[in-house]
Amino acid sequence: MTSRERAAELDAVDELAGLRERFALPADVIYLDGNSLGALPASTPARLARVIEHEWGERLIRSWNEADWFTTPARVAGRLAPLIGADADEVAVADSTSVNLFKLLVAACRLRPGRRTLVLERGSFPTDVYIAGSVAELLGGELRLVDGPDDLPDALDETVAVLSLTHVDFRTGALWPAREVTAQAHRVGALAMWDLCHSAGALDVDLHGWGADLAVGCGYKYLNGGPGAPAFCFVARRHQDGLATPLPGWHGHAEPFAMGLDYAPAPGIGQLAVGTPPMLSLIGLDEALSTMDGVSAKSLRAKGQRLTSLFIELLDQWCPDLVLASPRDPRSRGSQVSYRHADAYPLVQALIERGVIGDFREPDIARFGFAPAYLRFVDVWDAARHVRDALAAGEHRDPRFAARGAVT
Numbered sequence: 001m002t003s004r005e006r007a008a009e010l011d012a013v014d015e016l017a018g019l020r021e022r023f024a025l026p027a028d029v030i031y032l033d034g035n036s037l038g039a040l041p042a043s044t045p046a047r048l049a050r051v052i053e054h055e056w057g058e059r060l061i062r063s064w065n066e067a068d069w070f071t072t073p074a075r076v077a078g079r080l081a082p083l084i085g086a087d088a089d090e091v092a093v094a095d096s097t098s099v100n101l102f103k104l105l106v107a108a109c110r111l112r113p114g115r116r117t118l119v120l121e122r123g124s125f126p127t128d129v130y131i132a133g134s135v136a137e138l139l140g141g142e143l144r145l146v147d148g149p150d151d152l153p154d155a156l157d158e159t160v161a162v163l164s165l166t167h168v169d170f171r172t173g174a175l176w177p178a179r180e181v182t183a184q185a186h187r188v189g190a191l192a193m194w195d196l197c198h199s200a201g202a203l204d205v206d207l208h209g210w211g212a213d214l215a216v217g218c219g220y221k222y223l224n225g226g227p228g229a230p231a232f233c234f235v236a237r238r239h240q241d242g243l244a245t246p247l248p249g250w251h252g253h254a255e256p257f258a259m260g261l262d263y264a265p266a267p268g269i270g271q272l273a274v275g276t277p278p279m280l281s282l283i284g285l286d287e288a289l290s291t292m293d294g295v296s297a298k299s300l301r302a303k304g305q306r307l308t309s310l311f312i313e314l315l316d317q318w319c320p321d322l323v324l325a326s327p328r329d330p331r332s333r334g335s336q337v338s339y340r341h342a343d344a345y346p347l348v349q350a351l352i353e354r355g356v357i358g359d360f361r362e363p364d365i366a367r368f369g370f371a372p373a374y375l376r377f378v379d380v381w382d383a384a385r386h387v388r389d390a391l392a393a394g395e396h397r398d399p400r401f402a403a404r405g406a407v408t
């Protein structure tokens with residue numbers, strides 16, 4: 001790929017090209033941070049304005065029934081399920097990923113009585129490790145951390161209740177082979193749980209195909225639900241009879257308005273609801289998922305692989321000294337590309353000033369996320385060009401960018 005015209009040709013034959021206009025992206029920005037906060041769907045402002053002004057403002061409490069607020073979580077779960085290879089009644093949309101990790105890690109230990117070891121990867125997103133550590137402490141169990149796939153045979157034994165892994169490494173984009181690793185956990189009788197924060201909406205997640213037991217993920221990255229949009233949980237149907245949440249809130253009660261003092265769980269996945277759903281955020285997620293209606297996870301994944309491969313190919317040519325931190329094989333990589341660089345922080349700031357928004361992750365990672373729903377191949381070409389030009393101009397050494405100001 002040597003000319004921008006070839007990138008434009010790829011856009012011309014891209015079957016997902018039409019999706020871009022469903023998003024409201026600033027004209028002067030190339031947005032490579034959809035793996036942290038997804039873009040705004042064009043129809044979300046009007047939908048939320050209607051909900052605020054009419055459903056909340058005019059109809060007030062009546063909207064819980066009239067506007068189907070009570071059934072919205074299940075409806076949103078139904079829209080999300082096909083993107084993660086699950087059935088609608090195996091998915092709950094509620095709370096944050098952190099809270100859902102807590103609910104499902106405790107539930108996993110309860111589904112495997114007598115076992116109290118939780119196995120996680122040291123490089124997991126930190127919240128996963130914090131929550132699992134707390135669950136281990138509360139249950140009098142052990143948190144065992146592995147460094148990678150080679151450690152699994154030693155770490156997995158008959159004491160393990162659950163192996164919980166982040167499907168895509170948030171720093172490097174490296175991907176766990178989910179089907180094989182799920183089977184490995186099952187061979188010792190453990191459950192396999194997947195954190196899909198960096199997968200849902202960009203990768204061909206296939207929870208049924210993998211044989212996964214449990215999963216969590218967030219709604220505000222590639223699913224574009226908006227900042228702090230509710231997260232999701234998945235519990236395979238075969239585990240739902242034995243499911244026992246540690247957070248028995250009234251929205252997960254079989255009869256919330258009976259207001260009885262005894263907790264009776266709602267059937268199936270329903271008990272994973274806890275308190276009142278954040279309706280505005282939830283409806284934001286509903287609207288965002290409606291922009292993906294009919295879009296297959298497979299086609300998103302295929303485009304994401306081509307976008308990331310093009311970025312790597314261009315930077316290999318133009319900046320051969322850059323150290324790729326992501327796997328070269330697109331099948332082993334999520335929808336992001338990361339580079340290690342001594343000046344990664346100022347480099348990212350310089351790029352942001354140029355309108356190319358990626359992010360920095362400690363200690364030395366410049367991270368670029370490629371949301372297949374709204375990025376074009378010409379964006380990839382332009383972004384790579386900016387990386388080349390910023391480095392060539394020494395902008396990463398500009399003292400203006402040295403001080404760590406931004407936190408995201």
Ligand SMILES: Cc1ncc(COP(=O)(O)O)c(C=O)c1O
Pocket residue numbers: 096097098099125127128166170195197198218231
């Ligand atoms: C892999 C992963 N897990 C968990 C989280 C935490 O999600 P939340 O802030 O919704 O709890 C994030 C992002 O913040 C993440 O990237």
Ligand SMILES: Nc1c(O)cccc1C(=O)C[C@H](N)C(=O)O
Pocket residue numbers: 035036037125170197408
């Ligand atoms: N959840 C975030 C937030 O509240 C503020 C800024 C960034 C985030 C993120 O989601 C970060 C993201 N999980 C990551 O992979 O780094």
